[in-house]
Amino acid sequence: xATYVELDxxxxxxxxxxIVVNALISIALQLGMERQLAVASIxxxxxxxxxxxxxEWVFExxxxxxxxxxxxLMTLVAGVTAARRDERRYPGMLADTVLSVWISSxxxxxxxxxxxxxxxxxxxxxQYSIPLMGMVLGNTLNGVSVGLRTFLDSVEARRDxxxxxxxxxxxxxxxxxxxxxxxxxxxxxxxxxxxxxVGIVSLPGMMTGQLxxxxxxxxxxxxxxxxxxxxASATALGTTLIALIGYRRLFNQDHQLLVDRLRRN
Amino acid sequence: MMPDATVLLEARELARxxxxxxxxxxxxxxxxxxxxxxLGVVGPSGSGKxxxxxxxxxxxxxxxxxxxFRGRPVSGNGIPDFRSRVIYxxxxxxxxxxxxxxxxxxxxxxxxxxxxxLDLRRIGSWLRHLGRRxxxxxxxxxxxxxxxxxxxxxxxxxxxxxxxxxxxxPVAALDHDTARSVELLLRQWVDEQPSARAQMWVSHDVERVxxxxxxxxxxxxxxxxxx
Numbered sequence: 001x002a003t004y005v006e007l008d009x010x011x012x013x014x015x016x017x018x019i020v021v022n023a024l025i026s027i028a029l030q031l032g033m034e035r036q037l038a039v040a041s042i043x044x045x046x047x048x049x050x051x052x053x054x055x056e057w058v059f060e061x062x063x064x065x066x067x068x069x070x071x072x073l074m075t076l077v078a079g080v081t082a083a084r085r086d087e088r089r090y091p092g093m094l095a096d097t098v099l100s101v102w103i104s105s106x107x108x109x110x111x112x113x114x115x116x117x118x119x120x121x122x123x124x125x126x127q128y129s130i131p132l133m134g135m136v137l138g139n140t141l142n143g144v145s146v147g148l149r150t151f152l153d154s155v156e157a158r159r160d161x162x163x164x165x166x167x168x169x170x171x172x173x174x175x176x177x178x179x180x181x182x183x184x185x186x187x188x189x190x191x192x193x194x195x196x197x198v199g200i201v202s203l204p205g206m207m208t209g210q211l212x213x214x215x216x217x218x219x220x221x222x223x224x225x226x227x228x229x230x231x232a233s234a235t236a237l238g239t240t241l242i243a244l245i246g247y248r249r250l251f252n253q254d255h256q257l258l259v260d261r262l263r264r265n
Numbered sequence: 266m267m268p269d270a271t272v273l274l275e276a277r278e279l280a281r282x283x284x285x286x287x288x289x290x291x292x293x294x295x296x297x298x299x300x301x302x303x304l305g306v307v308g309p310s311g312s313g314k315x316x317x318x319x320x321x322x323x324x325x326x327x328x329x330x331x332x333x334f335r336g337r338p339v340s341g342n343g344i345p346d347f348r349s350r351v352i353y354x355x356x357x358x359x360x361x362x363x364x365x366x367x368x369x370x371x372x373x374x375x376x377x378x379x380x381x382x383l384d385l386r387r388i389g390s391w392l393r394h395l396g397r398r399x400x401x402x403x404x405x406x407x408x409x410x411x412x413x414x415x416x417x418x419x420x421x422x423x424x425x426x427x428x429x430x431x432x433x434x435p436v437a438a439l440d441h442d443t444a445r446s447v448e449l450l451l452r453q454w455v456d457e458q459p460s461a462r463a464q465m466w467v468s469h470d471v472e473r474v475x476x477x478x479x480x481x482x483x484x485x486x487x488x489x490x491x492x
Contacts, residue, residue, distance in 0.1 A: 170372075
């Protein structure tokens with residue numbers, strides 16, 4: 001028995017009707033956004049509905065290989081998205097972002113499933129593994145793409161300085177160390193900022209969801225604390241990985257900076 | 266036959282082509298730089314002079330050929346040590362934020378130079394020679410002219426006691442008097458240890474290089490020709 005109010009189709013339709021507000025504003029001010037609004041509304045409904053159906057099915061059949069396959073797909077999408085956010089490319093960048101997202105999110109989520117959230121029926125129990133992985137991925141994706149962008153920005157901005165350090169006899173690591181550090185620092189900043197203000201400015205989405213579904217606040221915040229630390233460590237890992245892998249790609253064994261590998265789309 | 270102990274830097278069959286289908290920017294480069302020598306390379310802009318120096322310092326990957334230092338091939342993890350002895354000086358140095366002194370200290374923080382300390386006495390005498398005052402060391406990057414940045418990079422390099430200097434238009438941004446002082450300084454630097462030091466200049470200024478260098482080569486379309 002549900003401890004919360006279940007919504008029927010009429011309830012959902014009522015909420016969806018709020019899009020009329022957007023439409024009226026667009027029409028009144030001639031923003032020309034009606035088409036976009038319509039597409040966005042339909043996508044919101046269709047995408048979430050499909051996700052709901054898929055999850056319903058995955059929860060229902062409750063098999064480890066189905067859960068694993070879904071987690072792999074989510075990871076790949078996150079990894080590809082992390083690379084797509086930058087207009088620059090170097091050979092192998094897509095593989096690098098996928099690898100960084102993959103290693104960091106899976107390590108941290110595995111730790112959570114096996115060591116933190118004990119007492120699940122199975123290690124892969126979809127009710128836990130899928131939302132946890134989803135949240136970790138969303139944040140790791142951000143960390144990796146911010147880390148990558150900062151790293152490449154910094155490589156472009158400091159290429160002449162790095163070139164001079166190499167010319168003085170610096171190793172590739174000595175030349176690039178500051179660039180890598182800077183990328184990791186910037187990649188980790190957003191999560192530190194959100195840890196600073198969590199619960200003060202707004203209630204996190206997951207906690208809100210748990211409260212709505214009837215969880216006691218004191219239980220909900222425990223999960224939220226776990227999540228914050230999970231996200232923080234996965235982001236740190238992902239950012240560090242992408243900066244270090246990127247460094248290995250742009251410098252070769254002969255301590256040469258291969259800046260020609262970096263191209264813009 | 267005398268052993269070629271005096272050859273410090275050697276290049277064999279160097280070639281560079283940045284893209285597999287593109288033109289050769291450097292090809293069939295054979296070169297020997299002997300102790301005590303000042304080798305000049307002249308040629309129009311875009312003829313490959315900078316690329317030649319960068320390739321000799323192994324700062325860019327070579328498509329063919331190899332570089333020998335004192336008769337030994339250089340590669341892999343031997344390269345930083347090689348570059349600490351064969352130093353390429355950019356035409357437009359890239360200084361880091363901070364003062365002149367910060368920039369002079371920067372190369373000393375590198376592992377290969379860990380045994381060196383900032384020698385203010387020696388630096389002071391170079392600066393006086395180049396007509397700079399004592400407070401030059403406190404000047405910040407943003408306050409330096411292009412010529413002054415070149416001076417900072419030159420002194421940062423000289424303090425590392427390199428064996429070979431690869432100089433890319435080293436006096437192009439300098440006024441006439443300072444340019445002469447730099448030439449004099451570089452000549453003295455080689456003459457201090459003529460059996461263990463050499464320098465190579467590239468420039469588009471034929472007259473200047475002719476008056477300064479002991480041997481001249483001409484570069485055209487990526488090839489070297491005698492002059």
